[in-house]
Amino acid sequence: MIQVLFFGAAADRAGTRETELQVENGTTLAEIWPLLVERYPDLGPMRDTLAFAVNNEYARGEAPVSPGDEVAVLPPVSGG
Amino acid sequence: MFAIVDGPIDVGALISGAQWPDCGAIATFVGTTRVDKSEGMSVEYLEYEAYRPMADRKLEEIGAEIEEGWDVRHVSIVHRLGRVDPGEASVAIVVAAPRRGPAFEASRHAIERIKEIVPIWKREVWSDGYVWVGSQVGTREPASGER
Numbered sequence: 001m002i003q004v005l006f007f008g009a010a011a012d013r014a015g016t017r018e019t020e021l022q023v024e025n026g027t028t029l030a031e032i033w034p035l036l037v038e039r040y041p042d043l044g045p046m047r048d049t050l051a052f053a054v055n056n057e058y059a060r061g062e063a064p065v066s067p068g069d070e071v072a073v074l075p076p077v078s079g080g
Numbered sequence: 081m082f083a084i085v086d087g088p089i090d091v092g093a094l095i096s097g098a099q100w101p102d103c104g105a106i107a108t109f110v111g112t113t114r115v116d117k118s119e120g121m122s123v124e125y126l127e128y129e130a131y132r133p134m135a136d137r138k139l140e141e142i143g144a145e146i147e148e149g150w151d152v153r154h155v156s157i158v159h160r161l162g163r164v165d166p167g168e169a170s171v172a173i174v175v176a177a178p179r180r181g182p183a184f185e186a187s188r189h190a191i192e193r194i195k196e197i198v199p200i201w202k203r204e205v206w207s208d209g210y211v212w213v214g215s216q217v218g219t220r221e222p223a224s225g226e227r
Contacts, residue, residue: 007131008201009215049215053199056134072131072199076214079128079135079159079200080111080171080191 009075014040030061081156082139089169098176107183111171131199138198150182
């Protein structure tokens with residue numbers, strides 16, 4: 001399992017702040033996205049605005065995700 | 081000092097902590113909640129959330145960028161989470177340097193980078209709903225002339 005965290009507008013759209021997904025070794029971040037949209041369809045339209053983190057660091061689509069990892073779905077940041 | 085806090089930021093204490101005999105300048109930037117108004121509605125407060133500990137680490141990264149890029153001796157960045165009422169500080173940046181140029185530039189760099197890389201989000205809570213800044217997602221009907 002991996003833990004998936006949602007923040008800000010993404011948490012709103014998903015209707016939750018976290019979920020778990022079953023993934024196999026060798027899965028990439030890009031492959032997780034369709035699984036999330038299947039579970040939370042309202043996330044779909046946000047895709048182009050989102051960034052992702054794996055284990056607390058920004059990661060691109062080709063990044064590997066393994067069981068035990070923490071993936072975060074990050075809308076455009078707006079601190080300050 | 082880099083910190084993410086839940087309560088008010090003591091800006092005076094941050095400035096006091098930046099007074100060093102080898103420095104001739106302290107530049108301070110304080111971001112505060114502004115009451116925007118639109119078509120009879122107004123912002124009542126801002127509410128911030130963060131992805132931690134990633135956000136804490138990104139603040140430290142910004143501190144490292146400043147140490148590499150400018151001749152400064154002291155950097156403090158404190159960001160507040162939760163509800164921040166009008167006029168209150170959501171972020172404070174204090175940079176001490178031997179000379180004013182690097183102090184000004186480094187404090188500017190810090191706030192711009194916070195807005196680029198630190199996983200912190202704010203929503204504006206208006207009298208008629210809220211909106212996540214940057215995503216335009218929320219419960220508020222966009223007023224004509226916005227977006």
